[in-house]
Amino acid sequence: MIRNFRMMVRRAAALGPKTVAVIAPQESSSVEAIEEARRKGLARGVLIGHRALIEQMLRQAGADPAGHEIIDERDMDRAADRGAEMAAAGEVDILLKGGISTNRLLQAVLKGPRTLRTGRLMSDVALFEDRREGVRKIMMLSDGGVNVAPDLKEKIQIIRNAVAVAHALGIPVPRVAILSGVEKVQPEVRSTVDALALAKICSYGEVPGCVVDGPFALDNAISPEAAKIKKVESPVAGEADILIMPDLEAGNIFGKSLVYYAGRDLAHVIVGARVPILISSRSDPPAARLASIALGVLMVEEARKREEEAKP
Known part of the structure; x- marks a missing residue:
């Protein structure tokens, strides 16, 4: 049983990297978190947003921008649409909220012919x-x-x-x-x-x-x-x-x-869509976002196991 976030990160790293689309990363914490996840072997990043700003934040975090796929899209709604489309097509395993609001991200997830709806409540x-x-x-x-x-x-x-x-x-x-x-x-x-x-x-x-x-x-x-x-x-x-x-x-x-008040980090995941959706607050530190990414990796693995068990 996983008892703390460090154990969660170690377990996720042992499962191998999953592809994480970061939607509209406009603050350093989400960029730092995806870079740390890459270093620890949890994730491959697809950063969808303002390319120049993303590259600048990666360099400030001591990272090489070439280590991540960057899709240049300055409009937040279109960035969310692109991430949802990639998830529906199986090109990414997890969605991570950057500077976009939760409501705007979920609107992209739920609309269109390539919706991430499953029929379950999210x-x-x-x-x-x-x-x-x-x-x-x-x-x-x-x-x-x-x-x-x-x-x-x-x-x-x-x-x-x-x-x-x-x-x-x-x-x-x-x-x-x-x-x-x-x-x-x-x-x-x-x-x-x-x-x-x-x-x-x-x-x-x-x-x-x-x-x-x-x-x-x-x-x-x-x-x-x-x-x-x-x-x-x-x-x-x-x-x-x-x-x-x-x-x-x-x-x-x-x-x-x-x-x-208690100084705790929170890891968040939205469950019920076709992929885990990570909605860390925009004020969350990189450590909390890293824990959320690790949680997303565990949820992808849990879904895979359930699918295997359901096979005749």
Whole structure:
């Protein structure tokens, strides 16, 4: 099981490089990250954007621009279209957001005859290192980046996507906590009602390869002591691997709190498209983007394994 980002990078490097299209790289962090990924053997870069600016940033990072394929496209929307077309044609394995907004990138991914749609809901899964005393593991949260106010059916797909990421990290049966502000069902708090319904639905095997329960408040989802004090009994209580947020606002605020108050890096991947889509924030440091690239490589490998297993 992968327990931290360094292990994730090492595992991805052992799998061999994947081709990553960087869409509109206009800041040094995405260029530095793809160069570091190239050096470590994780990725071959296809940088789609302003050629002169990209070459300048590569040189500033101590890299030879000849080490990456550069496609000169100064218009962000056309750069996103080009990246999506290359992914649909199988020319690149992963899309990495540069200076373009997530919404503009997803519009390119979803439109046109060469769409990257699969029929599945797309959702953002964010990873961070849990370094509390006595704990060393990677935690996942979803969805803080794509689905604004998911309904029950959408939350089931969000769980399914997050579980796929956990499996790629080597967690065979992840524990999934459906979060709310309280751990008791209250009819006036929709997220508690949803959590109860999701736990019941998943108890019948709707999402295989995981254990789902809820509602949980954050403390009794991740702290065995808090769960014991509050008498919350569940195989998930205090031991969650995946935190399912009530809505995008809660997920986004929680994720940014980890970054700015706890000093954690976040690795992001959008799951549910034909290729992994990495949506690191434009303010993320190169280390966080490198972790996202490593995660994308693991997701490509997980998809390949699933395809092999599905063959007759």
